[in-house]
Amino acid sequence: MKQFLVQLAQRPVLSLWIDRIVPPAGQSAQLTLMTAAAMAFLAVFALALAFSANRLADSWSAAFLDTATVRVSAAPEQAETQVKRVLEVLATTPGVTQARAIPAEETQALLAPWFGPDLPVASLPIPRLIEVSTTRDGFDAEGLALRLQAEAPGAKLDDHLRWRRPLVETAIGLRRLAIVSLALIGGATAAMVTLAAQAALAANGQVIRVLHLIGARDVTIARAFVRRFTLRTLAGALAGTALAALAVAFLPVVADGEVLAHLGFSGREWLWPLCVPAVAAVTALLATRAAALSRLKSEA
Amino acid sequence: MIELRDASYGYAGRMLLSGMTLTLPPGSFHFLTGPSGAGKTTFLKLCYGELRPVSGHLSAFGEDLARLSRDGLARMRRRIGIVHQDCEFLDHLPLSENLALPLVVAGRPVVDDELRELLAWVGLRSRADAMPPELSGGERQRGALARAIVTSPEIILADEPTGNLDWEMSQRLLSLLIELNRMGKTILIATHDLNLIRTAKAQVAARVLRIKDRQLQLAGADL
Ligand SMILES: Nc1ncnc2c1ncn2[C@@H]1O[C@H](COP(=O)(O)OP(=O)(O)O)[C@@H](O)[C@H]1O
Ligand SMILES: [Mg+2]
Numbered sequence: 001m002k003q004f005l006v007q008l009a010q011r012p013v014l015s016l017w018i019d020r021i022v023p024p025a026g027q028s029a030q031l032t033l034m035t036a037a038a039m040a041f042l043a044v045f046a047l048a049l050a051f052s053a054n055r056l057a058d059s060w061s062a063a064f065l066d067t068a069t070v071r072v073s074a075a076p077e078q079a080e081t082q083v084k085r086v087l088e089v090l091a092t093t094p095g096v097t098q099a100r101a102i103p104a105e106e107t108q109a110l111l112a113p114w115f116g117p118d119l120p121v122a123s124l125p126i127p128r129l130i131e132v133s134t135t136r137d138g139f140d141a142e143g144l145a146l147r148l149q150a151e152a153p154g155a156k157l158d159d160h161l162r163w164r165r166p167l168v169e170t171a172i173g174l175r176r177l178a179i180v181s182l183a184l185i186g187g188a189t190a191a192m193v194t195l196a197a198q199a200a201l202a203a204n205g206q207v208i209r210v211l212h213l214i215g216a217r218d219v220t221i222a223r224a225f226v227r228r229f230t231l232r233t234l235a236g237a238l239a240g241t242a243l244a245a246l247a248v249a250f251l252p253v254v255a256d257g258e259v260l261a262h263l264g265f266s267g268r269e270w271l272w273p274l275c276v277p278a279v280a281a282v283t284a285l286l287a288t289r290a291a292a293l294s295r296l297k298s299e300a
Numbered sequence: 301m302i303e304l305r306d307a308s309y310g311y312a313g314r315m316l317l318s319g320m321t322l323t324l325p326p327g328s329f330h331f332l333t334g335p336s337g338a339g340k341t342t343f344l345k346l347c348y349g350e351l352r353p354v355s356g357h358l359s360a361f362g363e364d365l366a367r368l369s370r371d372g373l374a375r376m377r378r379r380i381g382i383v384h385q386d387c388e389f390l391d392h393l394p395l396s397e398n399l400a401l402p403l404v405v406a407g408r409p410v411v412d413d414e415l416r417e418l419l420a421w422v423g424l425r426s427r428a429d430a431m432p433p434e435l436s437g438g439e440r441q442r443g444a445l446a447r448a449i450v451t452s453p454e455i456i457l458a459d460e461p462t463g464n465l466d467w468e469m470s471q472r473l474l475s476l477l478i479e480l481n482r483m484g485k486t487i488l489i490a491t492h493d494l495n496l497i498r499t500a501k502a503q504v505a506a507r508v509l510r511i512k513d514r515q516l517q518l519a520g521a522d523l
Pocket of ligand 1: 307311312334335336337338339340341342343
């Protein structure tokens with residue numbers, strides 16, 4: 001047992017050696033480091049953009065979601081019947097959960113601040129408003145508008161979509177762009193590491209040959225390169241992420257109640273940029289491993 | 301240990317060695333001789349699988365080299381100590397680490413005392429921290445021999461191991477190899493130094509292989 005422990009203690013720690021069996025490379029190391037930093041920096045920004053776009057889309061949808069308004073403008077004696085018809089139509093419209101005619105007094109109360117309490121509101125042709133609540137999926141606005149027109153000519157549907165749609169679509173487009181950028185950054189990182197690893201492998205052909213001659217298996221040789229490029233990429237990505245996170249953290253926040261418009265991360269979203277160095281390192285590991293093993297295989 | 305059956309080899313279609321049939325039994329001591337350019341180095345490269353015969357078969361430790369994978373070949377080489385003609389060191393590591401490398405890549409313990417002893421034996425104790433390019437030709441060859449035997453391999457193949465050594469050092473190296481042979485190792489030394497062969501024959505039952513006219517022949521006792 002003691003013998004075994006002594007032997008164990010003397011066993012060479014391959015990881016201590018593995019960094020030395022390939023000669024240190026000067027320039028390509030710096031370039032890998034810097035490219036990884038730049039890629040991580042960009043990735044953090046793309047992530048921030050994706051999350052911000054997400055938030056924008058959400059808040060813009062939520063601000064106007066689930067509601068619509070029907071406005072009935074008609075002569076006072078007709079108004080009541082038209083409102084009634086509209087309510088009937090709404091009651092049979094799929095997707096509408098609730099419809100409430102705002103009483104004339106309420107509308108007047110709403111208007112009072114603008115026109116003063118003494119205005120003979122009753123004699124004015126103030127349109128009647130019907131507040132509509134809808135399910136999250138909404139309803140067939142076009143169909144409803146047509147039916148309303150047939151039933152109550154004075155009724156006009158405002159589903160807020162005109163406001164919402166372009167904003168939400170912009171936000172969703174932004175998010176898509178950000179995700180595509182992230183994918184491109186990942187691909188570019190993999191390509192960059194592969195090129196650098198291939199250059200290192202080519203430059204160290206003699207080292208690889210000697211290692212193989214003295215009995216090193218391909219995985220051992222590959223590990224020397226994989227470790228080096230993974231650590232290098234990780235270091236670069238950490239630096240790039242830190243810089244980008246700082247930059248994002250110091251961007252101004254514009255929040256006006258419902259619509260929160262700021263570029264950056266909030267709360268738990270901050271965990272995501274932390275993933276960037278890890279993903280970069282894993283990408284480097286896989287890319288180098290593939291490059292090394294395919295090169296070594298072709299050497300047979 | 302190493303067995304060739306009708307093995308042939310040629311570079312770029314030009315036949316260099318043909319129809320070689322030979323068995324190196326365990327514990328044997330062989331010299332391989334022939335004029336420069338005869339194919340001694342080529343023959344050794346065939347033996348450790350850096351080159352593959354264009355026809356015929358070659359097996360080591362009972363395994364056909366043609367059927368070994370790259371990693372299989374690497375594992376086989378851990379059982380063969382090779383002194384390359386041009387040494388094949390890693391130039392960025394000091395001599396002592398070059399010596400330890402075969403142990404490291406095989407996942408075996410590196411015992412510093414044993415390394416130091418080995419270096420002393422080949423007269424390189426003071427050069428342990430020198431980089432290979434700083435070493436003289438003779439120092440490199442002694443270092444290469446030390447690296448070849450550090451794993452205590454079953455077979456030792458040496459390609460002109462005394463090419464750059466003075467006579468005294470050559471004899472010392474030879475006696476080390478003879479010592480290893482007495483311990484049961486199989487030895488094959490390529491050399492064109494007939495004095496060395498004669499000296500060896502006085503101490504050990506060495507046989508001489510000669511490459512002549514692209515054939516491998518077992519030389520007679522006369523030499
Ligand atoms: N890689 C190679 N490509 C083509 N020809 C080679 C190569 N290596 C050696 N040769 C030729 O093969 C012959 C034998 O070389 P070698 O085995 O090194 O001889 P020796 O070791 O006996 O001096 C020489 O003529 C040499 O020029
Ligand atoms: Mg030669």
